[in-house]
Amino acid sequence: MADITKTPTRIDMTMAAIRQRIESAPGAKLPSIRRLAELQGVFKSTIVEAYDRLVAEGEVNVKPGSGFFAAARVRPFMLAESGPQPRRAIDHMWITRQSMAVNDPSLKPGCGWLPDDWLPGDVLRRIMRRVTRxxxxxxxxxxxxxxxxxxxxxxxxxxxxxxxxxxxxxxxxxxxxxxxxxxxxxxxxxxxxxxxxxxxxxxxxxxxxxxxxxxxxxxxxxxxxxxxxxxxxxxxxxxxxxxxxxxxxxxxxxxxxxxxxxxxxxxxxxxxxxxxxxxxxxxxxxxxxxxxxxxxxxxxxxxxxxxxxxxxxxxxxxxxxxxxxxxxxxxxxxxxxxxxxxxxxxxxxxxxxxxxGSYRHHLESLRTRLARNTAITLEHLDRLDFTLWQHPQGGMFVWAQLPAGLDSGEVAQRAIEHNLVLAPGDAFSLSRTASRYLRFNVTQCGNRRVFDVLARVMQD
Missing domain, CATH: 3.40.640.10 (Type I PLP-dependent aspartate aminotransferase-like (Major domain))
Incomplete structure (x- = not known):
C-alpha cells in the first residue's frame, strides 16, 4: 500500500479530484475506474486505491453492477450562516452566548433575565419540598x-x-x-x-x-x-x-x-x-x-x-x-x-x-423594584448623554441611543474585554439599522461598575 504520509501523492491528488466531483454533485454516478484513469492520466491501480479509501471514509458508495456513486451527504444546518452575515459583535446569538459565558453576574446589563437575587429562591425551594412529598x-x-x-x-x-x-x-x-x-x-x-x-x-x-x-x-x-x-x-x-x-x-x-x-x-x-x-x-x-x-x-x-x-x-x-x-x-x-x-x-x-399566592406576592415586589431600578438606570444614561427612544411603559428594558459618533457593536466589543455584557442594537434589527442603540436590562444595572465601565469604553 502507498505511504499516505507523503504529500501530495498521485493517490492524494486523485482523491482530491474525486472529492470535488462529490461536492458539486452529491449522489451522482462517478466515472468508472478506466474512464477516471484516462481523465487523470494515472494508472488504474491508483484509481482503485483512491476509490477504496473514499469508500472506507463514507464519501463514495459502491453499487454492485452499477459502479461508484458520490455519497448523498446533507450539509449540516449552521444557524450563524443563515440570513445576513453581521459582524460577530452584533450576531443575534452573541448576546446569549456572552451572557452565559461571563462569570461576574453583576455586569450583564445586556442579558434578558432577572438576577438571581431578584428571584424567589426560598419560595421555590419550599414549594418544591411540598410538591415532592x-x-x-x-x-x-x-x-x-x-x-x-x-x-x-x-x-x-x-x-x-x-x-x-x-x-x-x-x-x-x-x-x-x-x-x-x-x-x-x-x-x-x-x-x-x-x-x-x-x-x-x-x-x-x-x-x-x-x-x-x-x-x-x-x-x-x-x-x-x-x-x-x-x-x-x-x-x-x-x-x-x-x-x-x-x-x-x-x-x-x-x-x-x-x-x-x-x-x-x-x-x-x-x-x-x-x-x-x-x-x-x-x-x-x-x-x-x-x-x-x-x-x-x-x-x-x-x-x-x-x-x-x-x-x-x-x-x-x-x-x-x-x-x-x-x-x-x-x-x-x-x-x-x-x-x-x-x-x-x-x-x-x-x-x-x-x-x-406566592407568585402574586413575588410580582408585587418585583414591580416595585423594577420601577426603582428604571429610574436609577435612566439617571445614569442621562449623565452619559444617551437619548431614550421612548420612555419605557414598564418591564425591565430601556432602549437608548448612544451619543453621535459611537457604534453600539464596537462599544459592546470593547466592553466584553472588561467582562461587561451589553446588548448592541443591530442584534435586534433585521435591517441592521440600530447601530447606535443599546438595550439595557434595568434589573442588571444596580452595580455602579456597569456605568463606570460603560463610560470608559465609550471614550476608548
Missing part, C-alpha cells in the same frame, strides 16, 4: 398530552382576567416560550414561507425562524407599534403566513402597542389572511394589564405564547400556547412528536406557586 406527585409517568390540567385551568383563569377568552382545552403546555414558538412554526409554516417580524425585535425570533428555513421580513417598529403602511405593503409583496410580535412590554423597546394600531393591524391581518403570534412573556410585569392582540381578537387569528422563565426562574421550564380549539389538536400532536410532552414536575411546581 405529595402522594399524587408524578415522578415516573409521562404527563397528559396537553399538559398538567390543574395548571391549564389556572392559566385559563389568569388569561380571562386579562380579557383573553381561553379555556383549559385551548391551552397546550410547553417547556418554554421559545419551544412554544417552535411548535407553532412547525404547525403553520413550510420552508420558504414568509414571516414578518418587528424591526427591532427580540433577537431570538430571528434565530428560531431561520432554523425553520423561512423567509424573514422586518417591519419598522414605532412607539405606537408596527408601521402599518409598511406592514400592508409587505403583505401584498410577500404574502406572509405569520406576523410575530410582542405588543405588551415590547422587547427591546419596553413600549406597548397602541389600541388604535392593534385594531388596524387585526383588520389588515384578516384582509391578507395572516396569522398573528403574540409573545406575552413579559406581560406579568405590568402593574395594570394592557390590552394585547389576543384580547381584541379572541384567539381567532391570534396565537398567544408565554412562559414563566422571565418572572420566576429560567431553570423551571414551563411555557404555554393558547390557540383556537381546532388548532390545539394539531399543535399537541407536534409537541408529542418532537418532545413527547412536558414535565409534570415543572408544571406542578408552577401551579402551586400560582394558587398559594
Amino acid at each position: 405529595e402522594d399524587t406527585m408524578n415522578f415516573t409517568a409521562y404527563g397528559t398530552p396537553q399538559g398538567f390540567l390543574p395548571l391549564r385551568d389556572q392559566l385559563a383563569r389568569r388569561l380571562n382576567e386579562r380579557n383573553i377568552a381561553a379555556d383549559p382545552g385551548a391551552l397546550l403546555l410547553t417547556d418554554s416560550a421559545t419551544r412554544a414558538l417552535d411548535i407553532v412554526c412547525r404547525f403553520l409554516l413550510q420552508p420558504g414561507d414568509t414571516v414578518l417580524i418587528d424591526d427591532p425585535c427580540y433577537f431570538n425570533f430571528q434565530s428560531t425562524l431561520q432554523a425553520q428555513r423561512v423567509n424573514v421580513v422586518g417591519i419598522p417598529y414605532t412607539p405606537q407599534g408596527p408601521d402599518l403602511d409598511r406592514f400592508a405593503h409587505a403583505c401584498v409583496e410577500h404574502r406572509p403566513k405569520l406576523y410575530l410580535t410582542m405588543p405588551v412590554l415590547h422587547n427591546p423597546t419596553g413600549t406597548n402597542m397602541s389600541i388604535g394600531t392593534a385594531h388596524r393591524l387585526l383588520k389588515l391581518a384578516e384582509t391578507h389572511n395572516v396569522v398573528l403570534v403574540e409573545d406575552s412573556v413579559y406581560a406579568d410585569l405590568e402593574a395594570q394589564p394592557s390590552t394585547g392582540l389576543a384580547a381584541l381578537d379572541g384567539l381567532e387569528r391570534v396565537i398567544l405564547i408565554g412562559s414563566f422563565s422571565k418572572t420566576l426562574t429560567g431553570a423551571l421550564r414551563c411555557g404555554y400556547i393558547a390557540a383556537r380549539g381546532d388548532w390545539i389538536e394539531g399543535l399537541t400532536d407536534l409537541a408529542l412528536a418532537t418532545s413527547f410532552g412536558t414535565s409534570d414536575l415543572a408544571a406542578q411546581i408552577t401551579y402551586r406557586l400560582l394558587v398559594d
Whole structure:
C-alpha cells in the first residue's frame, strides 16, 4: 500500500479530484475506474486505491453492477450562516452566548433575565419540598398530552382576567416560550414561507425562524407599534403566513402597542389572511394589564405564547400556547412528536406557586423594584448623554441611543474585554439599522461598575 504520509501523492491528488466531483454533485454516478484513469492520466491501480479509501471514509458508495456513486451527504444546518452575515459583535446569538459565558453576574446589563437575587429562591425551594412529598406527585409517568390540567385551568383563569377568552382545552403546555414558538412554526409554516417580524425585535425570533428555513421580513417598529403602511405593503409583496410580535412590554423597546394600531393591524391581518403570534412573556410585569392582540381578537387569528422563565426562574421550564380549539389538536400532536410532552414536575411546581399566592406576592415586589431600578438606570444614561427612544411603559428594558459618533457593536466589543455584557442594537434589527442603540436590562444595572465601565469604553 502507498505511504499516505507523503504529500501530495498521485493517490492524494486523485482523491482530491474525486472529492470535488462529490461536492458539486452529491449522489451522482462517478466515472468508472478506466474512464477516471484516462481523465487523470494515472494508472488504474491508483484509481482503485483512491476509490477504496473514499469508500472506507463514507464519501463514495459502491453499487454492485452499477459502479461508484458520490455519497448523498446533507450539509449540516449552521444557524450563524443563515440570513445576513453581521459582524460577530452584533450576531443575534452573541448576546446569549456572552451572557452565559461571563462569570461576574453583576455586569450583564445586556442579558434578558432577572438576577438571581431578584428571584424567589426560598419560595421555590419550599414549594418544591411540598410538591415532592405529595402522594399524587408524578415522578415516573409521562404527563397528559396537553399538559398538567390543574395548571391549564389556572392559566385559563389568569388569561380571562386579562380579557383573553381561553379555556383549559385551548391551552397546550410547553417547556418554554421559545419551544412554544417552535411548535407553532412547525404547525403553520413550510420552508420558504414568509414571516414578518418587528424591526427591532427580540433577537431570538430571528434565530428560531431561520432554523425553520423561512423567509424573514422586518417591519419598522414605532412607539405606537408596527408601521402599518409598511406592514400592508409587505403583505401584498410577500404574502406572509405569520406576523410575530410582542405588543405588551415590547422587547427591546419596553413600549406597548397602541389600541388604535392593534385594531388596524387585526383588520389588515384578516384582509391578507395572516396569522398573528403574540409573545406575552413579559406581560406579568405590568402593574395594570394592557390590552394585547389576543384580547381584541379572541384567539381567532391570534396565537398567544408565554412562559414563566422571565418572572420566576429560567431553570423551571414551563411555557404555554393558547390557540383556537381546532388548532390545539394539531399543535399537541407536534409537541408529542418532537418532545413527547412536558414535565409534570415543572408544571406542578408552577401551579402551586400560582394558587398559594406566592407568585402574586413575588410580582408585587418585583414591580416595585423594577420601577426603582428604571429610574436609577435612566439617571445614569442621562449623565452619559444617551437619548431614550421612548420612555419605557414598564418591564425591565430601556432602549437608548448612544451619543453621535459611537457604534453600539464596537462599544459592546470593547466592553466584553472588561467582562461587561451589553446588548448592541443591530442584534435586534433585521435591517441592521440600530447601530447606535443599546438595550439595557434595568434589573442588571444596580452595580455602579456597569456605568463606570460603560463610560470608559465609550471614550476608548
